[in-house]
Structures are given as structure tokens and as C-alpha cells.
Amino acid sequence: MKKLILTLIAALGIMTGAQASEGGIAWDKAPGKTNDTASLQNGAKLFVNYCLGCHSASAMRYNRLQDIGLNDDQIRKNLMFTAEKVGDPMNIAMRPADAKEWFGALPPDLSVIARARSSAAGSGSDWLYTYLRSYFRDASRPTGWNNVVFENVGMPHALWELQGSRGATLEEVKETVDPTSGKHTGFVKTVVNFDANGVRTEKTEPMAEGHHHASRTWTLGKLEGGTLPQARFDEQVADLVAYITYMSDPTAHQRTRLGVWVLLFLGLFTIFAWMLNRAFWKDVK
Ligand code: HEC
Structure with a gap:
């Protein structure tokens, strides 16, 4: 049972984490x-x-x-x-x-x-x-x-x-996978550009060897x-x-x-209650 709860909490954490980073900007x-x-x-x-x-x-x-x-x-x-x-x-x-x-x-x-x-x-x-x-x-x-x-x-x-x-640019880095072996083959970068009139152009090129991770980055134009x-x-x-x-x-x-x-x-009431309490107990003690 404890393990199940822990797994659920972990899964929830991963889900919300993923959501926070997914939205782009x-x-x-x-x-x-x-x-x-x-x-x-x-x-x-x-x-x-x-x-x-x-x-x-x-x-x-x-x-x-x-x-x-x-x-x-x-x-x-x-x-x-x-x-x-x-x-x-x-x-x-x-x-x-x-x-x-x-x-x-x-x-x-x-x-x-x-x-x-x-x-x-x-x-x-x-x-x-x-x-x-x-x-x-x-x-x-x-x-x-x-x-x-x-x-x-x-x-x-x-x-x-x-x-x-204005226009905008989306830079997307994606992992490429060999369809037969399912093995990681590298990363590609796609740049999608919308010019000031909204005309879309797209360019994809492989990225040099090195440490990359998948990402999407929007930049808004002027x-x-x-x-x-x-x-x-x-x-x-x-x-x-x-x-x-x-x-x-x-x-x-x-x-x-x-x-x-x-x-x-409540603050004032506390003071009065305390004073009243003192007055009541004065003769008893
Ligand atoms: C011409 C019609 C139109 C006008 C004017 C308009 N909206 Fe919208 N709005 C829409 C439509 C249609 C959607 C649903 C979009 C969708 O789900 O893809 C929407 C969606 C939204 C949403 C997203 C709701 C959600 O969470 O899914 C917000 C917030 C919003 N509008 C705010 C505004 C505000 C603030 C204004 C005034 C500055 C405004 N809209 C003017 C048509 C309009």
C-alpha cells in the first residue's frame, strides 16, 4: 500500500513537472x-x-x-x-x-x-x-x-x-530514432518562421554531435x-x-x-476576556 502511494505521488510529480515545462514560453x-x-x-x-x-x-x-x-x-x-x-x-x-x-x-x-x-x-x-x-x-x-x-x-x-x-519563430530540437532498430541516431533542429505577414517557412537540419535535449522555443518578432x-x-x-x-x-x-x-x-476580545478572567478569580485565590 505504502509503495502504491509513493508511486502515485511520484507519477503525479512527473506529470505536473512535464506540464510546467511543456507550454513553450x-x-x-x-x-x-x-x-x-x-x-x-x-x-x-x-x-x-x-x-x-x-x-x-x-x-x-x-x-x-x-x-x-x-x-x-x-x-x-x-x-x-x-x-x-x-x-x-x-x-x-x-x-x-x-x-x-x-x-x-x-x-x-x-x-x-x-x-x-x-x-x-x-x-x-x-x-x-x-x-x-x-x-x-x-x-x-x-x-x-x-x-x-x-x-x-x-x-x-x-x-x-x-x-x-508581428511574426514569430519556433526553434524545435528533436531526437531522431532509427525506425528499424529503434536506436537513437542524433538530433535535428527545425526552425519554423512566420514573417510579418504570417507566411510560414520551415527548415530542418541535423545537429552536430554533442549534448542536446529536445526543446521548443518561441521567439516573437518585432x-x-x-x-x-x-x-x-x-x-x-x-x-x-x-x-x-x-x-x-x-x-x-x-x-x-x-x-x-x-x-x-478577536485581538481586542482576547484582552477583555483575559481582564474579565482576572477579575473573576481575584477573590477566589
Ligand atoms: C471574434 C470573437 C472573439 C473575440 C472578440 C474575443 N474572443 Fe476570446 N475566444 C474566442 C474563441 C472562438 C475562443 C476559443 C478558442 C479555442 O478554443 O481555440 C476564445 C478563447 C478565449 C480564451 C481562452 C479560454 C480557454 O481557457 O480556453 C480567453 C482567455 C479569451 N478568449 C479571452 C478573450 C478576451 C479577454 C477578449 C477581449 C480582449 C476576447 N477573448 C475576445 C473568440 C473571441
């Missing part, structure tokens, strides 16, 4: 702005303008945006395009069947995506922050876009007008044609991610604020 850390009302408001605006066309956030009601400092009037004027009442959830008009046909995949509801995407490589917010900034041109894809973090994704680059576009400089674009994505993170757990800050008061109360 390391995730960038999302600037934690979920506490910043201006960021959250800007994020909500970006979300409504650039994402809500395809994705719903049905666990989120518009009037909940009062939590991030907006009043009903501001919500109605600036953020509501598809809903009727401020009490409505953030739904979309697109039919799921259409989405499936247009993109080959359903745009998932984004209410809790920031929680769903966390893993050993980082938080769900880190994944989102990296994913939304890692698009490149790939003319072979139906949308004309591909993504380094989510390869062959069905979603186009929703923010491309702001960020601009950005061109965006309306925002890169640093400004990153800030916008940070705000958007802060909003998506807030949506996945809208009461997170209320909870931590409340937690401080609870601890203060």
Missing part, C-alpha cells in the same frame, strides 16, 4: 491591479468593447459594477450595448452554433476564466496577461492569427489594432502598426486582466478588508 507576471479602481473601470470598458462581442460573463451583472465605483447611469451610458436592464448579466447576442461555425471553437464564458487557468506555471491572471500579448500573424490559420501561449487558438487577436502585428506603444499596450492589458480577475472573485477585496476587522476584534 514562461508566463509574464500580471501587474496586480485588482485593487485599483481606475484600472478596473478601464478594464471593464475594454472588456465590453473588445471581448463581450464573442464572450459572455454571465455570472457578472452590470449593476455589480457599482462595486468598482461606477453608478447606474455611467454603466448604462458607457458599458451597456447588449443588455436591457442594469440588473442583467453580461450576456452576448451571438448564437453558440454560429460561434462554433465561425471559429471552430466556442468562445467560453469568461466569468471565472482567471481561476480556471491557474497552474504550476503561475496564476490564471499571469496566463491571461501573457496570452493576450502573445499573438502573431499566421496566414495558415482561418483567422490569420496564432498564439505562442495557446497554439492554434480559434480566437483572433481581438486587440490587434492597439498592439499591432511589433508593427499598433496605435499604442508597447508599454502603453501592456498597461491596457494589465487593466483588462485586473477586471477579468476581479470578475472571477468580486468579493475578494471585501473579504480581505473584513478579515482585518475580524482579527482586530
Whole structure:
């Protein structure tokens, strides 16, 4: 039994280890702005303008945006395009069947995506922050876009007008094996390049003798044609991610604020309890 448990733990370790190293690029850390009302408001605006066309956030009601400092009037004027009442959830008009046909995949509801995407490589917010900034041109894809973090994704680059576009290079090192004997014969390196228009070229050559191991390395090309400089674009994505993170757990800050008061109360209560205890026992002793 003990041996079985140990084997299971070891297997689990190998699996999670493999997953962490498989994804290609390391995730960038999302600037934690979920506490910043201006960021959250800007994020909500970006979300409504650039994402809500395809994705719903049905666990989120518009009037909940009062939590991030907006009043009903501001919500109605600036953020509501598809809903009727401020009490409505953030739904979309697109039919799921259409989405499936247009993109080959359903745009998932984004209410809790920031929680769903966390893993050993980082938080769900880190994944989102990296994913939304890692698009490149790939003319072979139906949308004309591909993504380094989510390869062959069905979603186009929703923010491309702001960020601009670029190519990318994938360097892949693979072991070669003799098909009859199954013996290791060496390593080859394949370089797949996508130019600024997404045109793909591929070159494979054997590698010199020596110590190699299998790997995949993505490098993104230089950005061109965006309306925002890169640093400004990153800030916008940070705000958007802060909003998506807030949506996945809208009461997170209320909870931590409340937690401080609870601890203060418990501390004070301990002092009173101790004083009361002393007063009770004073005459007994
Ligand atoms: C044109 C429609 C469209 C727009 C606009 C769009 N998406 Fe998507 N999105 C999709 C589709 C389709 C998928 C499913 C892709 C797949 O599974 O290959 C997707 C997938 C995703 C995923 C991955 C979900 C997962 O874990 O599988 C995230 C995150 C996401 N979108 C976020 C956003 C954000 C944030 C925006 C706004 C900036 C946005 N999307 C705008 C169509 C869209």
C-alpha cells in the first residue's frame, strides 16, 4: 500500500513537472491591479468593447459594477450595448452554433476564466496577461492569427489594432530514432518562421554531435502598426486582466478588508476576556 502511494505521488510529480515545462514560453507576471479602481473601470470598458462581442460573463451583472465605483447611469451610458436592464448579466447576442461555425471553437464564458487557468506555471491572471500579448500573424490559420501561449487558438487577436502585428519563430530540437532498430541516431533542429505577414517557412537540419535535449522555443518578432506603444499596450492589458480577475472573485477585496476587522476584534476580545478572567478569580485565590 505504502509503495502504491509513493508511486502515485511520484507519477503525479512527473506529470505536473512535464506540464510546467511543456507550454513553450514562461508566463509574464500580471501587474496586480485588482485593487485599483481606475484600472478596473478601464478594464471593464475594454472588456465590453473588445471581448463581450464573442464572450459572455454571465455570472457578472452590470449593476455589480457599482462595486468598482461606477453608478447606474455611467454603466448604462458607457458599458451597456447588449443588455436591457442594469440588473442583467453580461450576456452576448451571438448564437453558440454560429460561434462554433465561425471559429471552430466556442468562445467560453469568461466569468471565472482567471481561476480556471491557474497552474504550476503561475496564476490564471499571469496566463491571461501573457496570452493576450502573445499573438502573431499566421496566414495558415482561418483567422490569420496564432498564439505562442495557446497554439492554434480559434480566437483572433481581438486587440490587434492597439498592439499591432508581428511574426514569430519556433526553434524545435528533436531526437531522431532509427525506425528499424529503434536506436537513437542524433538530433535535428527545425526552425519554423512566420514573417510579418504570417507566411510560414520551415527548415530542418541535423545537429552536430554533442549534448542536446529536445526543446521548443518561441521567439516573437518585432511589433508593427499598433496605435499604442508597447508599454502603453501592456498597461491596457494589465487593466483588462485586473477586471477579468476581479470578475472571477468580486468579493475578494471585501473579504480581505473584513478579515482585518475580524482579527482586530478577536485581538481586542482576547484582552477583555483575559481582564474579565482576572477579575473573576481575584477573590477566589
Ligand atoms: C471574434 C470573437 C472573439 C473575440 C472578440 C474575443 N474572443 Fe476570446 N475566444 C474566442 C474563441 C472562438 C475562443 C476559443 C478558442 C479555442 O478554443 O481555440 C476564445 C478563447 C478565449 C480564451 C481562452 C479560454 C480557454 O481557457 O480556453 C480567453 C482567455 C479569451 N478568449 C479571452 C478573450 C478576451 C479577454 C477578449 C477581449 C480582449 C476576447 N477573448 C475576445 C473568440 C473571441
